[in-house]
Amino acid sequence: MQPPERIEVDEPVVRCDGGNGALGHPAVYLNMGDKRAIDCPYCGRHYYLRAGARAGAPH
Ligand SMILES: [Zn+2]
Numbered sequence: 001m002q003p004p005e006r007i008e009v010d011e012p013v014v015r016c017d018g019g020n021g022a023l024g025h026p027a028v029y030l031n032m033g034d035k036r037a038i039d040c041p042y043c044g045r046h047y048y049l050r051a052g053a054r055a056g057a058p059h
Contacts, residue, residue: 004044004045004046005019007045009049009053010053011049012031012035013029013030013031015027016028016042023044025043030047032049037049
């Protein structure tokens, strides 16, 4: 068992397909909403916004 990956992103909506190997899954889009991080419910990857990136939808 490996710990979940932590992936820094620049936008609050991320596409995850689990990458290669056993954790792969159909591509899904994860929307952080007004949060700054989200865990993929399929593969458990933890995505978080880069410091300074804007959270939420653009106005
Ligand atoms: Zn995933």
